[in-house]
Amino acid sequence: MSGLENDNTLVAESPAREAWRMFRRNIPALVGLAILTVIVVLTLYGTLIYSGDPYEIVWAPHEPPGVTPEFPLGTDYLGRNIVAGILAGGGPTLAVGAAAAAITMVIGISLGALAGYFGGWVDNLLMRITEFFQVLPALLFAMVLVTLFSPSLWTIAIAIGVVSWPQTARLTRAEFLKIKELEYVTAARAIGAKNGRIMWRVILPNAAPPLIVSATLTIGVAILFEAGLSFLGLGDPNVMSWGLMIGANREYILDAWWPVTFPGLAIFLTVFSVSLIGDGLNDAFNPKLRER
């Protein structure tokens, strides 16, 4: 650290910077960030370094990994290149995961905020709806939605969002219930701020830390969901994805372990890195851990 920066230490740090300072010291979280960066870069630019058509039959079926240099992870039951499949499948998996998480957060935060802020019958009604959605087994409900409205990347993301918002709604409601009693909210009301302004400009930013953590973990859950749907053959039939690779090769697992093992490892590493980041953010936002 240079002397210049030391001069600034008396200036109050913004919460985001303080959180980042805590996050930077958390080794597992940094490992997670590193793994995720590698995965994202590979899915975005991997095809520039390693070109290969994931659908094309390029070699004999079930070539084991490490035997032919062109196909480092071997080939699948049709003789398709597994490395090419993993590189091509990453994009859709991550995109659906991120889109589904965004939809989950938008529905969950909106309903949770309304319930927590207004209370009374609004809260009652919205919480009954939330409970109703929690009774439906999420994956089964998502399967039904995707089948009825025919699978595409968008229907899958929407279906995952529609089934996973209740937890976010409950969390947001709890935060709003807590924060709306605080003095700065009363102060905002006293200067004549409207409900909408208080909800989205005053309370929401102060509820952000737990919601950011929850959004991170939601991405992980959404990726697992997408993988499960694709594994069952309910993904977008025109798009390669990691779950689809596992599902397609499932019948032959006793002949060849590699076509299912590597895409599964890719899913695991992605979700694992996302949850390490989520845990790291959780610790970084926790004032109790800050002094250590």
Next chain:
Amino acid sequence: MSGFLTRRILYGLMLMLGVVVLNFLLIRLAPGDPAVVIAGEMGGATEEMLESIREEYGLNEPVLVQLGIYLGNVIRGDLGESFFFNQPVAGLIAQRIGPTILLVITAQLLSILLGVFLGVLAARKPGGLMSAFVSVFATIGYAVPVFWTGIMLIILFASVFPIFPVEGMASVKLRDAPWYVQWADIAHHLILPAFTLAIIYLAQYARLSRASMLEVLGSDYIRTARAKGAAERTVLFRHALRNAALPILTVAGLQFGNLISGALLVETVFNWPGMGRLAFDSILRRDYPTIMGVLFFASAMVVVANILTDLSYRLADPRLRGRT
């Protein structure tokens, strides 16, 4: 107590009514003629078949009348007919709900018992090896796709250590064996699927009970128990665990729906003859009456599990018993 139970059951019935209405709406919201949707796109239904479906479901009537007919049918236990199996849906599910309940409950018990045990061990030494193991294991367990764990276990136990069966629920060759041999055979088949399903939740319970125990172990009554010379095991399992159990129960109740979702994938991987397997097959065949029936029964299982959780809450915490 009984007032509380009655209200919980009534509320559960309301939720189930909601599920029925949702099922009804889903079929109508799907693109295309509902009669064709009900007959199944794969079936290639004849015009007479479609006409009989329209008759049975009252599809030529106004929507509210249709909903009334549908509700009336469900209340009489008629969930429609599967045009693939040519059988009533309720009967199809009745054959398969047993294996699913067996799988889900075994996995739930396995994950709670093992998870709490690991968590308690870890809480004894917060900075110790066991604590670190529980944290790492919980993060890994959360990130592994359950169907992939199942496949990995099948590869391991089918080719490397062939000690567990990897498919189905019972061996065909034991069909005429005495009942206890058949039960043992089912238990043998149950080990891998139940363990696969339990892993994720096991990790979560371990982490949760570790945190919950650490909080409780700092309280005064634990110091008192230690001071009067109680054995460490008594302190941990009698005094501390009882008080740390409430958050575990809460999560166990909330997890039940996820457990059923997981069972769906695990049944598909291990060819377990339950509702999940049926749902998967029916979705591939576009057999909507069966899918909707499974959604109804799976939701009913969650409702029942929630009521049981609330009841066990009252058993675990005597302070709640007086309230209604």
